[in-house]
Amino acid sequence: MTEEEKKPRPNANYKLSKPDGPNKAAxxxxxxxxSRERRLEKAPQAVKDLYNKDKTNRxxxxxxxxxxxxxxxxxxxxxxxxxxAIIIVTLVNKTGGVYSLDGNGVAITGTRFEGATIVVLTKTxxxxxxxxxxxxxDIAVSIPVNNVGGAENSEDYPVFYHRIFFSMEPIEExxxxxxFDSPEQLLIxxxxxxxxxxxxxxx
Numbered sequence: 001m002t003e004e005e006k007k008p009r010p011n012a013n014y015k016l017s018k019p020d021g022p023n024k025a026a027x028x029x030x031x032x033x034x035s036r037e038r039r040l041e042k043a044p045q046a047v048k049d050l051y052n053k054d055k056t057n058r059x060x061x062x063x064x065x066x067x068x069x070x071x072x073x074x075x076x077x078x079x080x081x082x083x084x085a086i087i088i089v090t091l092v093n094k095t096g097g098v099y100s101l102d103g104n105g106v107a108i109t110g111t112r113f114e115g116a117t118i119v120v121l122t123k124t125x126x127x128x129x130x131x132x133x134x135x136x137x138d139i140a141v142s143i144p145v146n147n148v149g150g151a152e153n154s155e156d157y158p159v160f161y162h163r164i165f166f167s168m169e170p171i172e173e174x175x176x177x178x179x180f181d182s183p184e185q186l187l188i189x190x191x192x193x194x195x196x197x198x199x200x201x202x203x
Contacts, residue, residue: 098124101189101196103132104166108187110178110202117141117178117185117202125170133191134166140188141178144199166191 040048067073098105105124110117119141125132139162160178178185181202189196 097198099196099198100126101133102191102193103130106189106196106198108198108200110185110200112181112202115179115181117181119176119178119187119202121164121174121176123166123172123174132166133193134168135192137164137166138162138190139164139176140190142186142188143180143182144184144186 065072066076098107100106103126105126107122107124109120109122111120121139141160141162143157145157158180160180162176164174164176166172184199184201187198187200189198
């Protein structure tokens, strides 16, 4: 069978990737251009970000991965808020109120333990206090009258006496055990100059 007698193929009118006609060599030399920008014009934003990832010059960051998306950012800031709240509560419980006594700041905390109270007294020299007091400080610890049933029982409630000495150190901490416990206690500090009364609630 000669080449002229061959039946024409059904897709003879369509251009093939590898043409077999007389223009085969010319069509093989065609140059096809691929434009990524044109393909990405109508692509979703996520696809565009994926293709542009390599072009973005990102600096190393420890915070970036923690807040990269909304769920991780929410968890991260929740942890930060919880930590800040814990620190604030701890500081408030530790220092309580700070009272002034002859140029010194005095803070009292206490812990109830097996029928006794461990008292912690922290002294700090105030800034610009000038001549802050140094020397003996007499301490008396008792239960407030309203916690023992009224004034008629005031002679029956216990009183604990102690003495400490303030030195010239800017910060000093004193610990001593009181042989009774109560939800609220009264502590009296007396120096050569003044007297300070502090009510505190042991933990």
